[in-house]
Amino acid sequence: MSTAPEPVTVIGLGNLGRALAATFLRHGHPTTVWNRSAAKADALVAGGATAAATAGEAIGAGELVVIALLDAAAVREVLTDAVRGRTLVNLTSGGPQEARELADWADEHGARYLHGAVYAVPQTIGTAESSINYSGSEEVYRRWRAPLGLLGRGTFLGPDAGLASGYDVAILAGMYGMLGGFLHAAEMARAAGVRAAELTPMLKSWLADVFPVLSVFAAEIDSGDYGTEESGLAMNQAGLDTILRASRSLGVPTDTLTPLKELVDRQVAAGHGAVSLARAVESLRGAA
Missing domain, CATH: 3.40.50.720 (NAD(P)-binding Rossmann-like Domain)
Known part of the structure; x- marks a missing residue:
C-alpha cells in the first residue's frame, strides 16, 4: 500500500x-x-x-x-x-x-x-x-x-557528524587548487600568445594522464613511505623553478605556485630531495 x-x-x-x-x-x-x-x-x-x-x-x-x-x-x-x-x-x-x-x-x-x-x-x-x-x-x-x-x-x-564535512572541505581544497593552477596556466598561455581555449584541450589531456599518480601519492602519504624511483623532490623543485622564472619573464605573478614551491624547498633543504613529491605534505604538518 x-x-x-x-x-x-x-x-x-x-x-x-x-x-x-x-x-x-x-x-x-x-x-x-x-x-x-x-x-x-x-x-x-x-x-x-x-x-x-x-x-x-x-x-x-x-x-x-x-x-x-x-x-x-x-x-x-x-x-x-x-x-x-x-x-x-x-x-x-x-x-x-x-x-x-x-x-x-x-x-x-x-x-x-x-x-x-x-x-x-x-x-x-x-x-x-x-x-x-x-x-x-x-x-x-x-x-x-x-x-x-x-x-x-x-x-x-x-x-x-563531522565526516561528511571533512571529505567536503578537503575535496573543495583540491578543486580550488586545481582551478588556481588553471587560471595561472591560462594567463601564462595568454602572455605567450596562446588563447586559453587553445591551451585547454592539451591541458585536460595531460591532467587525465597525471590523475592516476594521486592514488600513488595517497598510498605514500598514508604509509609514510615516500621512497621512489621516479622524479623526486629535487627534480620537481628544479621544474618549479623553471616554471616560476618563465612566469615572471612573461609578467605573470607567481602567487598560485609559490606556496607549493616553498613546501618543496623545505623538504629538499632537510635532505629529502631524492624521495617522492608526496613528501611535501610533511611541510604542511610542520615536519622537515
Whole structure:
C-alpha cells in the first residue's frame, strides 16, 4: 500500500535551498519554507509551498527539517528550542568541527541530526548528476532515505557528524587548487600568445594522464613511505623553478605556485630531495 509523501521543511532559500524545496514539491511532499528575505519564497509558494512567518513556525511544521544556510553561525542563529523531536538534516557548508558542535547542540535540545555535503550545482539537484554525502545519525539516514534520495545519490559515511564535512572541505581544497593552477596556466598561455581555449584541450589531456599518480601519492602519504624511483623532490623543485622564472619573464605573478614551491624547498633543504613529491605534505604538518 502506497503512503502519501511526508511533510518537509526547508530552512534557507538561497540557490540551493530553492532547488531543494522545488524538488520536494515536484515529488508531492507538502513543503514548508522559511527565509529571512521572505520574497525568496514567492515562486515556491506559487508552486504549492507554504511560507512560514518564522523559523520556529517552519521547524514546527513537520518532522523532517532540511537546512541550507550560509554557514554554521547562521544555522545556530536560526535554530530554536522548537527543534525538540525534529529531525535536522543540515546541508550547510562548513568545517567538521562545526558539524560536530551542531550535532551536539541538536542532541542537547532533543533533536536528531544528520549532516550532508552536496556535490551538485543547484540546477542539477534532483537529477542523476547530484550526489550528497551524509554522516551523523544512521537512524536518520535510513528513516528518511527515500525523500533525501530525491535530491541526489546519497552515501552514508559513518556516525561521526563531522565526516561528511571533512571529505567536503578537503575535496573543495583540491578543486580550488586545481582551478588556481588553471587560471595561472591560462594567463601564462595568454602572455605567450596562446588563447586559453587553445591551451585547454592539451591541458585536460595531460591532467587525465597525471590523475592516476594521486592514488600513488595517497598510498605514500598514508604509509609514510615516500621512497621512489621516479622524479623526486629535487627534480620537481628544479621544474618549479623553471616554471616560476618563465612566469615572471612573461609578467605573470607567481602567487598560485609559490606556496607549493616553498613546501618543496623545505623538504629538499632537510635532505629529502631524492624521495617522492608526496613528501611535501610533511611541510604542511610542520615536519622537515
